[in-house]
Amino acid sequence: MNQNQYDVVIVGGGFTGLTVAYALSKAGHKVRVIERDDSPGGLAGTFEFGDGVRLEKFYHHWFNNDVQVPDLVRELGHDGEVITLPSRTGMYFNGRMWRLSTPLDLLRFTPLGLVDRIRLGLLVLQVRRIKDWRAIEHLSIREWLEPLCGKHVYRVVWEPLISAKFSVFSEAVNAVWFWKKLALRGSTRDSKGGEELAYFKGGFGRLADLLVEAIRKAGGEVSFGLPTTGLVTEGKRVTAIDTPAGRIEGKRFVFTPAFPIIADIFEGSGAPADWLARLRRVKYLGNICLVLRLKRSLSDTYWLNVNDPGFPFVGVIEHTNFDSPQNYGGDRIAFLSRYLAVEDPVWRYTDEEYVSFALEHLRRMFPEFDRGWIVDSKVWRAEYAQPVTEKHYSQYVPPHETPFDNAWIATMAQIYPEDRGTNYAIRDGRKIAQVVAASLR
Numbered sequence: 001m002n003q004n005q006y007d008v009v010i011v012g013g014g015f016t017g018l019t020v021a022y023a024l025s026k027a028g029h030k031v032r033v034i035e036r037d038d039s040p041g042g043l044a045g046t047f048e049f050g051d052g053v054r055l056e057k058f059y060h061h062w063f064n065n066d067v068q069v070p071d072l073v074r075e076l077g078h079d080g081e082v083i084t085l086p087s088r089t090g091m092y093f094n095g096r097m098w099r100l101s102t103p104l105d106l107l108r109f110t111p112l113g114l115v116d117r118i119r120l121g122l123l124v125l126q127v128r129r130i131k132d133w134r135a136i137e138h139l140s141i142r143e144w145l146e147p148l149c150g151k152h153v154y155r156v157v158w159e160p161l162i163s164a165k166f167s168v169f170s171e172a173v174n175a176v177w178f179w180k181k182l183a184l185r186g187s188t189r190d191s192k193g194g195e196e197l198a199y200f201k202g203g204f205g206r207l208a209d210l211l212v213e214a215i216r217k218a219g220g221e222v223s224f225g226l227p228t229t230g231l232v233t234e235g236k237r238v239t240a241i242d243t244p245a246g247r248i249e250g251k252r253f254v255f256t257p258a259f260p261i262i263a264d265i266f267e268g269s270g271a272p273a274d275w276l277a278r279l280r281r282v283k284y285l286g287n288i289c290l291v292l293r294l295k296r297s298l299s300d301t302y303w304l305n306v307n308d309p310g311f312p313f314v315g316v317i318e319h320t321n322f323d324s325p326q327n328y329g330g331d332r333i334a335f336l337s338r339y340l341a342v343e344d345p346v347w348r349y350t351d352e353e354y355v356s357f358a359l360e361h362l363r364r365m366f367p368e369f370d371r372g373w374i375v376d377s378k379v380w381r382a383e384y385a386q387p388v389t390e391k392h393y394s395q396y397v398p399p400h401e402t403p404f405d406n407a408w409i410a411t412m413a414q415i416y417p418e419d420r421g422t423n424y425a426i427r428d429g430r431k432i433a434q435v436v437a438a439s440l441r
């Protein structure tokens with residue numbers, strides 16, 4: 001048999017691709033993962049500071065009601081290593097921080113009058129009443145929320161968050177995204193309204209490493225630093241993918257990068273033009289994330305939503321108010337996250353320009369903050385960070401099947417009505433692995 005021929009070739013070594021590969025290799029199939037980056041994990045991947053302290057490029061946690069993650073961790077033999085920790089959530093508004101973890105915190109949120117505060121609290125109950133998301137898929141978030149919580153609550157609380165998250169697409173995103181977020185967050189709360197979030201001991205990178213190890217142990221191969229540049233087809237079958245290291249043949253293929261990347265890979269392969277156009281129809285936002293390693297803490301809040309339109313971040317996430325600073329050489333870790341269209345001039349800032357830009361705003365938020373606190377910093381960019389689920393998304397998002405009988409797509413923009421996340425990457429990875437395994441039988 002040709003050494004370079006596999007039962008299944010999987011493009012992308014993020015959590016979806018690794019899960020597909022793990023499930024199929026465990027079932028005895030000869031698999032190969034082709035990953036463009038030098039390390040696994042994709043958007044949930046990690047990096048190391050000079051002294052070996054390792055953490056996510058983009059902040060990550062799970063919700064305590066995510067089921068796929070603990071299940072996979074158990075399967076990998078690391079039961080008990082998903083740790084749950086109380087999360088302290090706050091909101092930065094009008095020059096100060098407001099705690100917003102419990103219903104009592106909500107009642108103390110004086111920028112809103114008492115009636116509006118009650119309306120805000122009741123919103124979660126109203127949201128839970130929606131059982132079928134299709135009923136609100138034709139509405140924008142504003143069109144759905146304003147009648148429910150009132151224009152003032154929308155303007156103060158939700159509009160700044162939604163425009164920080166979706167930037168130029170704020171009015172285009174359908175209401176399902178918001179409904180699912182609120183419904184899911186509501187169900188992760190304990191009886192007092194507090195919230196616990198989950199994390200993997202050693203971080204998401206360690207979990208990705210464990211998956212790679214398990215794939216290799218089961219006889220699979222995982223290659224890093226190897227982009228897929230194109231492919232070869234014969235009629236309605238894909239026969240091989242092209243990489244700078246040569247052609248890799250397979251019986252089945254699974255593609256996990258973002259839709260536009262998949263469209264580029266299939267371009268010129270004989271794939272129908274209307275299908276390629278459908279892949280390119282889905283829009284995305286990019287994310288720039290500044291990771292700060294600090295000598296001192298900014299605040300005691302883990303997740304600080306920035307509701308002040310003058311600040312260019314969706315949130316300041318102080319990771320070490322969640323996972324212990326001991327795991328980061330005793331230092332504090334803060335992520336400053338900004339979603340933006342890649343056409344935005346800020347996307348093209350150099351790292352140095354972006355750090356200056358971000359710190360200027362951070363100092364307005366935390367006046368005592370000083371550049372001298374910074375031990376190290378790093379800027380990460382993801383071009384396809386957030387799919388934009390516009391009105392009637394379910395009708396135009398491409399399915400897992402492709403025009404080729406032996407190729408499937410499992411990408412994060414297909415996670416819907418939920419929002420993308422590693423828990424669902426694992427769910428969809430397992431689902432596609434079953435489909436592929438059935439086709440090999």
Ligand SMILES: Cc1cc2nc3c(=O)[nH]c(=O)nc-3n(C[C@H](O)[C@H](O)[C@H](O)COP(=O)(O)OP(=O)(O)OC[C@H]3O[C@@H](n4cnc5c(N)ncnc54)[C@H](O)[C@@H]3O)c2cc1C
Nearest residue numbers: 012014015016036042043058060061227228257385421422
């Ligand atoms: C800022 C931010 C915060 C987030 N926070 C959370 C969180 O708290 N919790 C959570 O669960 N999720 C979070 N997510 C979402 C989570 O990271 C993703 O949903 C998940 O990692 C998607 O996994 P994936 O494998 O489907 O896609 P990806 O991680 O995008 O993997 C696709 C892989 O394909 C590779 N690739 C691309 N092109 C090629 C090519 N031509 N050839 C070969 N390989 C290629 C990429 O390098 C990548 O590794 C966050 C995402 C962002 C951007």
